[in-house]
Amino acid sequence: MAARRRSLRMRIAGLRFPLRAPRVDLTLPDRSRVDELVRLLNEPSVARFTLSIPYPYTKRDARAWIARADRGRRAGERLSLSIVRRSDGALLGGVGLHQFSEGSARAEVGYWLGRDYRGEGYASEAVERLLEVAFRDLALHRIEARVFPGNGPSQRLARRAGLRYEGRLRDEVQKDGRWRASLLFARLSTDRPPLR
16 A cells, blocks of 8 residues: 555655646636635635635635645645636635545545636536546546535536436535535546546
8 A cells, every 4th residue: 555655645746837827827826816715715705615714714724725735746645736727826715625535545635615606607617627647647546525404506516527427425525513524526537537
């Protein structure tokens, strides 16, 4: 298993950034964008539908996330990226792979977008590009997404990205002191890519 882990770490280390999608670039988190992160994430609607983003969101939270993202990437444990609009360099949100499973070539995809940038297709571009890299460059076989039941836009994004609904996981996670269900979506490397 150690060799497999090193292999994934080396594959992640071999990625070249930015990862380019039609209108957005996926970049490594940058300390110079702390204020932008705080502005985007200090929004209740982001925290409500994500598991680990706190509200209110502070500069300390942003700096800690950037440090964790860097450590996680170097260790081959996660790949957390910023979504940046190419036309003007605006930070729009984040996308990433985490929960890597050494034995099954599996990971979980997560994504969020600032409120002002939703509904424009930016998150779909970012997720589709990251899945392409996950299957082709990281040699993953299964990508999962867990979505809270009330988050219709995120469910639709998962389906557009070719992830299939696999079921409801009852009381899977705790958030804000109570148990919450998740909806499980997944895509395999052998699945047909979504139609453009």
